[in-house]
Amino acid sequence: MENFADVQYILTSFLMLFAGALVMWMAAGFAMLEAGLTRSKNSVVILLKNMLLYAVSSIMFYLIGYNLMYGGGGSFMGDFNFVLNGISYGDHSLMADFFFQVVFVATAASVISGVVAERIKIWGFLIFVAVLTAVIYPIQGHWSWGGSSLGGLMEGFSDFAGSTVVHSVGGWAALAGVLLLGARQGKYNSRGQVNPILGSSLPLATLGTFILWLGWFGFNGGSVLAMGTKENVDSIAAVFAATNMAASFGAVTAAILTQILYKKVDLTMVLNGALAGLVAVTAAPNMGMLAASVDGFVAGILVVFSIIFFDKLQIDDPVGALSVHLVNGIWGTLAVSIWNPEVTFFMQLKGVLIVGLFTFSASFILWYLIKISIGIRVDAKHELDGVDVHETGLEAYPEFSKKG
Numbered sequence: 402m403e404n405f406a407d408v409q410y411i412l413t414s415f416l417m418l419f420a421g422a423l424v425m426w427m428a429a430g431f432a433m434l435e436a437g438l439t440r441s442k443n444s445v446v447i448l449l450k451n452m453l454l455y456a457v458s459s460i461m462f463y464l465i466g467y468n469l470m471y472g473g474g475g476s477f478m479g480d481f482n483f484v485l486n487g488i489s490y491g492d493h494s495l496m497a498d499f500f501f502q503v504v505f506v507a508t509a510a511s512v513i514s515g516v517v518a519e520r521i522k523i524w525g526f527l528i529f530v531a532v533l534t535a536v537i538y539p540i541q542g543h544w545s546w547g548g549s550s551l552g553g554l555m556e557g558f559s560d561f562a563g564s565t566v567v568h569s570v571g572g573w574a575a576l577a578g579v580l581l582l583g584a585r586q587g588k589y590n591s592r593g594q595v596n597p598i599l600g601s602s603l604p605l606a607t608l609g610t611f612i613l614w615l616g617w618f619g620f621n622g623g624s625v626l627a628m629g630t631k632e633n634v635d636s637i638a639a640v641f642a643a644t645n646m647a648a649s650f651g652a653v654t655a656a657i658l659t660q661i662l663y664k665k666v667d668l669t670m671v672l673n674g675a676l677a678g679l680v681a682v683t684a685a686p687n688m689g690m691l692a693a694s695v696d697g698f699v700a701g702i703l704v705v706f707s708i709i710f711f712d713k714l715q716i717d718d719p720v721g722a723l724s725v726h727l728v729n730g731i732w733g734t735l736a737v738s739i740w741n742p743e744v745t746f747f748m749q750l751k752g753v754l755i756v757g758l759f760t761f762s763a764s765f766i767l768w769y770l771i772k773i774s775i776g777i778r779v780d781a782k783h784e785l786d787g788v789d790v791h792e793t794g795l796e797a798y799p800e801f802s803k804k805g
Contacts, residue, residue, distance in 0.1 A: 409629030410492060416637070417497040420623020423616045424504040428455045430612030431511040435518055436797075437606030438669065438720045442787025443519045444601065444797035450514050450523060454530045458507035461535035466506060467499055470539035476552045478540045492627075501623055505567050506534045506542075508620070512571025515720035516579050520586075520784050523792055525777040529767055533574055537763045541756050542566055551755065558752035559744045562624035564684035564733035565753055570760050572727025576716075577764035581772055584717035586784055595712045598719070603668055610672040617644055617679045621686040640686040644679065647686075647697035651678025654701025662705070670705055673721045677704035680726055681733030688740035696736055700729045731757075 432451035436444045464483055472480035472488055480487060489495055510530045517526065544551040545558055545566050560566050587596055600606060621644045627633045655674025659667040678697030685692060707724035716723070734753050738746040771777050778784075783791040796802055 414494040417501040420619035423619025427616030434609030438600035441601035445789040466539040509571035516575035557748035569730030573760040643693035647678040647682035650697030
């Protein structure tokens, strides 16, 4: 029996490490997607943001965030200890658990990067990421995954791999920031009409989407959190298959819908359709292929119309991340009540509202404090020239510049 327990420990720890590595690779996907859907004059800062947000998230979650989320403590937050003090597990490695969880918090931060792209000050952004990953994300995560139900308020809430805990949290934080940041110059005219700002590289954006799709198998499959038995492996395989199906339905639905609406298929909408399906199914990838298919189908519709909706509100989201992660994070979480008879719609709605209200309020206050202190938006001239030259002194493609 002791040897069998060791084997279970090894296999479950390996699952977390391998799945975590796949999720870490999503950082590259976010970077390529964001760089592809924005202008090349801002590409260096976008790549820099995505590199540093991952590093900052890892450091802050190690120093403070992991203990706040998983360190026991009261119903509001875990223990305020440093560097994983006092945490251990009997059935898997602590460091495997930490690594698997830290790549999730970095994913939430990555969502924000795309929404505020092309006009955010890099140090203001990184300060926000530091506080988000050290405090805001872990506190709300403590209520759902960290052993607390916030005094019973989150009792019964179900979110398998983070449609709300990860994706909509990133969306709420980004929404708070973009409301204070404002739209890019020239995005909307005086009559409220949208002036499309085309991205620099659809091949890069497509590559980024495929990388994210691959990483999502780790995101959802690893969230089974056990690989010691045949039943565990069957569960992981089922989650992989369901995750793939949701993305497929999301992509195809967006393709058909844009053909109907615009008489042409919009690749950017198809990419976001796939990602929207992935976000939606994340709350319940263990509910089977039919559930995943419906999740993805609805997500493909929602992402197209919500991108249009945010533009009508003049909320400038260069990559469509609010529509993908916030809107479909909410949809996927609420949809759990359709597939799981043990979960009610009210339980899910209450959880979405509690997490959303906390994250948006805390994020808005933090963004505002940064805005009135060091500022969050680059100068108008810097934005017009491109933030790369002024923020980094580099160009992404110097041989193609006018100076070359």
